[in-house]
Amino acid sequence: MSDSNTTDFTNPSTFILLGIPGLEVAHVWISIPFCAMYAIAILGNFTILFVVKKELSLRAPMxxxxxxxxxxxxxxxxxTLPKMLSIFWFSSREISLSACLTQMFFIHCFTVMESxxxxxxALDRYVAICDPLRHSTILTNPVVAKIGLAVVLRGSMLIVPYLILTRQWPYCKSNIIPxxxxxxxxxxxxxxxxxxISSYYGLFVVFGVRGLDVFFIAVSYTQILRAIFRLPTKDARLKTIxxxxxxxxxxxxxxxxxxFSSLAYRFGxxxxxxxxxxxxxxxxxxxxxxxxIIYGVRTKQIWDRLLQLFTHKEN
Incomplete structure (x- = not known):
C-alpha cells in the first residue's frame, strides 16, 4: 500500500465520509430523490401516529x-439523512468519533428494533387469524407494552457491544470511510x-438475530396460510390474505x-x-x-379516517 493511502495517526478524533465514491459529481442530483423519500417518510409516519392517536377505534395491538x-x-x-445531505450539498465530510459511534448505534439499534x-x-396476525376468539385476551395492552419494551431492550443490548468493540481498536490505517x-x-x-471478534459478533447479529426473526415470521405465516386454506369460501380466503x-x-x-447490504459489506x-x-x-x-404508504392505502380503517379528516376540513 502506498504512503498516500496510509497515515501515521492512532485513534483519530475525526473520520471522513466520502459519500458515494465514484459518483461525487452527481451528489446534488442524487440528493433530490433522497430528499423526496425522507419528506414522504416524515409526513407519512407522522400521519400514521396522528391518525392512530385521534381515532379511538384504532386502539388495538396491530x-x-x-x-x-x-x-x-x-x-x-x-x-442518516441530515449528515448525508451535508455531504452532498456542502461537502461537509468530517464526522467526530463520538458522532460516528452515536450514528452507528442509532442505525444498528433501530434496524434490530424494526426487525x-x-x-x-407477525405474531399479531397469527393470533388474529388462527385464534381470533382469544386475540383480545392474549394480546392485551400490558402484553403489547411488554413486547415493545422487550424489542427496545433487545436492540439496545445487542448493539452496545458494537460500540465497546469499535472503540477499543487502534486506528492507524486511514480515517476515510467510503x-x-x-x-x-x-x-x-x-x-x-x-x-x-467484531466481525463474528456482527455476523451473529445479522444471522443469529435477524435470521431468527425471519424464521419466526416464516413459521407464523406458514400457520397463517394453513388457516387461510381451511376457510370455506374463496372470498373469505382473499379477505384474510x-x-x-x-x-x-x-x-x-x-x-x-x-x-444484501450486510452481505456485500462483510464478504466483498x-x-x-x-x-x-x-x-x-x-x-x-x-x-x-x-x-x-403501504399501511395507509392497504388498511381500510386508516384510509377511511384520513378521508374523514380531509372531508371535514373541506366542509
Missing part, C-alpha cells in the same frame, strides 16, 4: 405495533488490529436490501462500490418511506 414501526422509521431515517417489531406484527454514514464494519475495517398483505410488503422492503461481493453504497442508503430510506 395499530400499536404500527406506531412503534413509525417511530422506529422516523429515527432510522433521521439518523423485532415486524416479528411482533460511505455516507458510519456503520460497524465500515469503521472496524480501518482498524490496524485483529478484529475477528388482504389483512396480511401490508405486513408482507413491509417485510420484503426491509429484509431484502438490508440483507463482486459489486461496484458505488452500487453497494446506494443499496445501503436505499435499505435505510425506502422502508420508512414505503411503510406508511
Amino acid at each position: 395499530y400499536y405495533f404500527l406506531c412503534m414501526l413509525a417511530i422506529t422509521d422516523l429515527v432510522l431515517s433521521t439518523s 423485532g417489531i415486524l416479528v411482533a406484527m 460511505d455516507t454514514y458510519c456503520t460497524h464494519m465500515a469503521v472496524v475495517k480501518l482498524a490496524c488490529a485483529n478484529t475477528h 388482504g389483512t396480511c398483505s401490508s405486513h408482507l410488503c413491509s417485510i420484503l422492503a426491509f429484509y431484502i436490501p438490508s440483507l 461481493l463482486n459489486v461496484a462500490l458505488h452500487f453497494r453504497v446506494l443499496i445501503g442508503n436505499v435499505s435505510l430510506l425506502v422502508p420508512p418511506m414505503l411503510n406508511p
